[in-house]
Every structure is written in C-alpha cells, then in structure tokens.
Amino acid sequence: MKLDFGFIWTAFIALLPAVPTALAITAVSVFCGLIIGTAVAVIRLYKVPVLYPIASAYVTVIRGTPMLTHLFIIYFGLPMLIDGATDSLGLSFRSVSIPMIGFAYISFSITAGAYMSEVVRSGLLAVNRGQIEAAYSIGMTTFQAMRRIILPQAFAASLPNLSNMVIGMLHGSTLAFTVSVVEINAKAQIVATTNWKFFEAYLAAALLFWGLTFLIERLTALAERRFNLYNRGGVS
Amino acid sequence: MGEPFDFHYLLDYLVKLVPTLQMTLLIVACSIVIGLGIGLVVALPQLYKIPVLRRLSQVYLSFFRGTPILIQLFLFYYGLPEILKLVYVDVSKVPALYFVILTYALHSGAYLSEMIRAAVGAVDRGQVEAAYAVGMTGFQAFTRIVLPQATAISLPVFSNLVIANLKDTSLAFSLGIMELTGKSQTLAVMSRHFVETYISLAIIYFVISYGLEKLFHLVERKLLRHERQIVSDEKPSRYRKWKQRRFALSPGFGRGGQENEA
Numbered sequence: 179m180k181l182d183f184g185f186i187w188t189a190f191i192a193l194l195p196a197v198p199t200a201l202a203i204t205a206v207s208v209f210c211g212l213i214i215g216t217a218v219a220v221i222r223l224y225k226v227p228v229l230y231p232i233a234s235a236y237v238t239v240i241r242g243t244p245m246l247t248h249l250f251i252i253y254f255g256l257p258m259l260i261d262g263a264t265d266s267l268g269l270s271f272r273s274v275s276i277p278m279i280g281f282a283y284i285s286f287s288i289t290a291g292a293y294m295s296e297v298v299r300s301g302l303l304a305v306n307r308g309q310i311e312a313a314y315s316i317g318m319t320t321f322q323a324m325r326r327i328i329l330p331q332a333f334a335a336s337l338p339n340l341s342n343m344v345i346g347m348l349h350g351s352t353l354a355f356t357v358s359v360v361e362i363n364a365k366a367q368i369v370a371t372t373n374w375k376f377f378e379a380y381l382a383a384a385l386l387f388w389g390l391t392f393l394i395e396r397l398t399a400l401a402e403r404r405f406n407l408y409n410r411g412g413v414s
Numbered sequence: 415m416g417e418p419f420d421f422h423y424l425l426d427y428l429v430k431l432v433p434t435l436q437m438t439l440l441i442v443a444c445s446i447v448i449g450l451g452i453g454l455v456v457a458l459p460q461l462y463k464i465p466v467l468r469r470l471s472q473v474y475l476s477f478f479r480g481t482p483i484l485i486q487l488f489l490f491y492y493g494l495p496e497i498l499k500l501v502y503v504d505v506s507k508v509p510a511l512y513f514v515i516l517t518y519a520l521h522s523g524a525y526l527s528e529m530i531r532a533a534v535g536a537v538d539r540g541q542v543e544a545a546y547a548v549g550m551t552g553f554q555a556f557t558r559i560v561l562p563q564a565t566a567i568s569l570p571v572f573s574n575l576v577i578a579n580l581k582d583t584s585l586a587f588s589l590g591i592m593e594l595t596g597k598s599q600t601l602a603v604m605s606r607h608f609v610e611t612y613i614s615l616a617i618i619y620f621v622i623s624y625g626l627e628k629l630f631h632l633v634e635r636k637l638l639r640h641e642r643q644i645v646s647d648e649k650p651s652r653y654r655k656w657k658q659r660r661f662a663l664s665p666g667f668g669r670g671g672q673e674n675e676a
Binding site: 251 | 419476477481483484485489579581587609619627
C-alpha cells in the first residue's frame with residue numbers, strides 16, 4: 179500500500195472543525211488550573227493551618243496518578259455524587275444533562291491545577307524576597323503586595339513553564355476521546371473509519387498538533403521577549 | 415451510571431489489578447532503557463555540532479515533543495507496518511506490545527536527549543579540557559569524565575521523566591495492551607463498578623510513582639553526600655556550585671499535564 183497524500187490533505191481539512199474543541203479544553207483547563215494552582219500555591223507558601231495539608235495532599239496525589247484516571251474517576255464518579263445529592267435534596271437536576279465535554283473540563287482543570295500550583299510556586303519563589311519587604315515597608319497589606327508586586331513578577335518568571343503546561347494540556351486534550359468528546363484524535367478515528375486509512379488520518383492529526391505546538395512556542399517566545407523588555411525597563 | 419458505591423470492590427479490585435502491574439513496569443523499563451540509548455544517540459550530534467545530523471535530531475525532537483503521545487501511539491501502530499511493507503518486512507504478526515514499547519521509547523528518547531544535553535552542558539568545561547590535557551581521547555573524556563558527572567546532575571530530571579513515562583503508559587490500553595488501565599477497564603465493564611475500579615487504579619499508580627520518587631530521592635541524596643565528602647576535603651565552594659547548577663537545570667523540564675505530563 180502506498181501513502182495516500184490526497185487523503186492526508188482531506189483528513190487534515192476534516193480535522194480542522196475539531197480544533198476549537200481541543201483549544202477550548204486546553205484554554206478552560208489552563209485557565210481554571212491557573213486559578214486553582216495560584217490558590218494552592220499561596221496556601222502552601224503561607225502554610226495556612228488547616229488548608230495546608232489538604233493542598234499538599236491534593237498536589238501529591240494528582241501528580242502521582244495519570245491524567246486518564248482522573249478523567250475516568252470524574253466521568254463515572256461525579257454523576258453518582260450529583261445524582262445522590264439532588265435525590266436527597268429533591269431537585270429535578272440530573273447528571274445526564276451535563277455535556278460530555280463538561281467532565282473533560284472539570285477533570286482536566288483539577289489535573290492542571292496540581293501541576294500549575296508547582297509552576298506558580300516556583301514562580302513565586304523566584305521573586306526576590308526584598309520585593310515583598312519593600313511592599314510592606316511602604317505600607318501595603320499582604321494581599322496588596324501579592325496582587326500588585328509579587329504575582330506580576332512571578333507570572334513573568336514562570337512564563338516558560340506555563341508554556342510547557344499549555345502544550346502539555348493541549349496534548350492531554352486527546353484523552354477526552356475516551357469520554358466520547360469529539361476532539362482531534364477522535365475526529366481522526368472517525369475520518370479514518372470511512373476508508374481504513376488510519377495512518378494517513380493520524381499523520382494529519384500529528385501534523386496539526388505539531389503546527390499548534392509550534393505556534394504556542396512562537397507565541398511564548400514573543401511574550402517572553404516582551405516581558406523581558408518590560409522587566410529590564412522596570413527594574414534598572 | 416453503574417452500580418452504587420461499594421467499598422468491598424475497592425479492595426477486591428486492588429488485588430486483581432496488582433498482577434498487571436508487571437506489564438506496566440515492563441513497558442516503563444524497556445522504553446526507558448531503549449529511550450536512554452536513543453536519547454544519547456540524538457543528543458550527541460547536538461553536543462558536538464555535527465552539521466546534517468544535528469538538523470535531523472532537531473526535527474526528531476520537535477516532532478516527538480510537539481505531538482501528543484496518543485497520536486504517536488496510533489501513528490506507529492498503523493503506520494510502521496505499512497512503511498516496513500515497502501522494504502518487504504512483514505510485521506503484521508508482531509504483537510502490539512512491541513509497537514507500544516517502541517513508541518514510548520522514541521517519545522521518552524526525545525525528552526531524555528534534552529535531559530542529557532542539558533546535563534552535559536552543565537558539566538564544567540574545565541573538566542573536559544583537563545581530560546584532554548592528560549591525553550585522553552574525545553571518547554575517553556566523554557565516557558570517563560563527563561558522563562559520570564552528567565549522570566549525577568541529571569538525576570532529578572530523570573526521576574521526573576520516569577514517573578511521567580509511568581503515567582503515560584496508561585494510554586497503552588488504547589492499543590489493547592492489558593496493562594493496569596486496560597485491565598481496570600475490563601474489570602469495570604464486567605461489574606459496572608466503575609468508580610471503585612478507577613479509584614483502586616489511582617491508588618496503585620500513586621503508590622508506584624510515590625515509591626519511585628522516594629527511591630530516586632534516596633539515590634540522589636547518596637550521590638549528593640558523596641559529592642559533598644570529596645568536596646569538603648578540597649574546595650568547599652564546589653558543592654554549592656553543583657547544587658546551584660542542579661537547581662538552575664530542573665525547572666525547564668516540566669512536561670505539563672502528562673506528563674508530564676509531567
């Protein structure tokens with residue numbers, strides 16, 4: 179059998195409609211992950227009494243288990259919890275009405291949150307200790323110092339890791355096919371079943387991902403350059 | 415969906431899943447060992463700046479780091495037999511396990527080569543020069559002087575990569591490999607106790623990756639102690655320099671969600 183270049187192109191075109199789904203999963207999980215991660219990182223950094231062990235356990239457990247198991251546990255476990263809760267409360271809401279992609283959003287956000295907390299933590303630790311002392315000395319509260327002084331700098335410092343994270347979540351979005359979300363991988367499978375040219379379809383998917391990853395890398399490089407420029411202007 | 419939660423099944427499935435751990439660990443071990451070889455071969459042209467090979471290894475790295483492991487798995491599983499058919503090698507009877515191991519080896523090979531490159535780059539330039547000065551050849555200098563030091567430096571990154579690889583093997587079920595995740599799927603479908611199965615699956619993965627992490631930490635501490643002992647006899651500053659280098663190295667290797675996953 180020869181490689182069917184025509185079909186690679188056909189598959190590539192057919193895969194394009196699935197790109198927004200993959201990007202949506204990536205964007206939502208990275209965004210929610212960033213929020214969860216920041217909260218967890220701050221809790222761990224300040225050693226908040228009760229929450230600290232919980233946050234540590236969350237990060238250790240999530241980072242110690244595969245993303246796929248999180249997805250499965252959420253996909254099968256969450257409906258049971260929701261249905262149980264609504265039954266006992268007498269509400270008419272049923273977990274069936276949650277779209278499949280919702281489970282992917284929730285589970286990937288939880289996964290991303292744990293990894294993101296490490297990214298944020300390393301970013302926060304990279305900020306000079308003198309910065310927060312200076313903020314205190316001019317009378318800012320901890321929250322103000324955090325929001326105005328530390329977090330912007332930490333964000334700039336953790337940009338490379340953040341980009342890795344975004345790429346990781348983009349690649350992770352392929353797992354959503356296991357809960358019947360039609361993203362790029364599932365689409366490739368569907369396209370290929372019409373004429374059994376799996377290799378060509380997956381080649382097209384690989385090219386698509388390669389291109390997307392390349393794009394993210396370029397964008398990060400641009401953003402980084404911008405942040406570095408700003409930093410040099412701001413500090414010295 | 416499924417049956418109500420039953421704690422009994424959790425323990426039951428934990429026992430049933432443990433035997434398939436063998437398969438998961440087999441994939442991890444084989445792919446890491448082969449991946450180390452690939453990584454070394456790929457890293458060398460970049461380290462010694464060999465003209466054409468350097469470009470090739472860059473394309474290899476970019477491809478394997480730029481596409482999801484799941485796509486790679488399918489690509490190799492469906493594509494390799496077709497390509498090998500062109501050179502009249504029939505691999506249609508070869509079990510899927512070999513394709514899986516090959517894919518994971520190539521995938522982690524890309525990351526391992528980056529690790530090797532960074533670690534070799536972190537070894538002091540003076541070390542190689544000293545090796546040349548005492549009359550070693552390039553090969554001798556690399557194997558006797560640079561490699562042992564680079565190994566020590568790269569251990570934290572290596573531990574991360576092994577654990578990421580372990581978690582990535584959960585995708586092998588999509589090609590029908592009966593490893594932990596594949597087995598858990600069949601168990602779950604048979605009894606419809608989905609949540610219990612996947613929780614026990616998560617427990618096993620967690621215990622293994624936690625154990626691996628602690629193990630690597632132990633090895634690392636051992637290497638660190640050794641380094642400190644030597645250094646305290648001669649120059650006290652080298653230990654600190656080594657440690658700084660190590661910390662400067664590690665953050666660049668987050669593999670994100672899977673990995674990285676990472």
